[in-house]
Amino acid sequence: METYNIILADDHKLLRHGIKQIIEKNKAIKVIAEAGDGLELLKLLATHSPDMIVLDIAMPKLRGIEAAIEIKMLHPHIKILILSMHKSLQYLHHALSAGVDGYLLKEDAPRELSSAIDTIRNNDTYISPLMSKELNNDIAQSYRTGKSSTPFEPLTLREREVLKLISEEKSNKDIAELLNISLATVKHHRAAIKKKLNIRKTAGLVKYAIRKGLTTPG
Template sequence: MPALRILVADDHEVVRHGVRALLEGRPGWEVCAEAADGRDAVEKAVQLKADIVILDIGMPNLNGLEATRQILRVLPQARILILTMHESEQVVREVLEAGARGFLLKSDAGRDLIAAVEALQRHKTFFTSKVAEMVLDSFLKSKPRPADEPEREVLTPREREIVQLLAEGKSTKEVAVALGLSVKTAETHRSNIMRKLNLHSISELVLYAVRNNIVQVVQPPAEKQTV
């Protein structure tokens, strides 16, 4: 099996080296390149066809969110993990909107980085417990469930399949290939889903999928308490 190719991008050299040191201890993982800004990250990710790209959200020249969008336009199969010092609801929404499927605070990287990369390697999403709770609480407040109809029953089984694939970061074309549909049919399904659920962005779709257990949010194990 070929090595998992990981690109690490952060404008602080000490952060890049620390992340590399954590990752290179894992058998089968290879840090294929480092980048100090967003534009360099996009170029290297595309050139080297990185499997997983770890991006600082606040890099110069091109921020991590826009770098995520540009990488995924060319490499839709890549999985993006965003590193940040901030954990506001707005930042989390922007990360999901850009197409990243992992969100990790730099302060938690020493403890959770390996678990985050393992989750993305398995095509799962990753939020630390605090961020996951914040995202779900926000969604529950903004999208109240009708008392007489559970949301999961709004969609057909086929539509739920499509929601899962879209929430995992697949493009409409990739959904069509995976399900044996024409691209036009997949686009029609996507439009119908967004209309049925009254959703207006991919971030809202991901949050719906998380809330209804259509996609799995991988969380690190709880820390052991000593007495």
């Protein structure tokens, strides 16, 4: 049996050590590299070919969701399991929209990490069992009223930052440099913003940004 290779990405060394110990109890799985921030993770992918990345949602330098978007664009075959402290449908929604394959809460039992990895290895999506109550309530509410029980903010924090800069007439290149992300990621965010808001033109995005208080009329 071929070894299943994983990269760990979390800025806490002690947490990475504990996660690695749990993962490698399965002799068929090996942690081949570790990253302490999002940019370091992207650099590792130039020299390593993991089957999966276990990725903290709150990474420094490049956030977990941002890193996931970048990775899925460049390496769509790599599976991504998000580790999150946020027991929130909104965070889950943003993570799944970024293309991740699983969402595990840090408060989950250690055995759930192994369960999550096994589920994703079998090409299924894993969602923490601690999220099941929120999901069930939201589904029930949507059936009763036609609306979600959770008032989602349609844009992620990073998308709001990108929208603000768009409204300030910054080019894609300017935005990439200011936010320390790739040009491809900026284009992805711009397209995602337009799709989520159902706005086609930049002028419409500027009006939305002003209405939401992200910028002021110039």
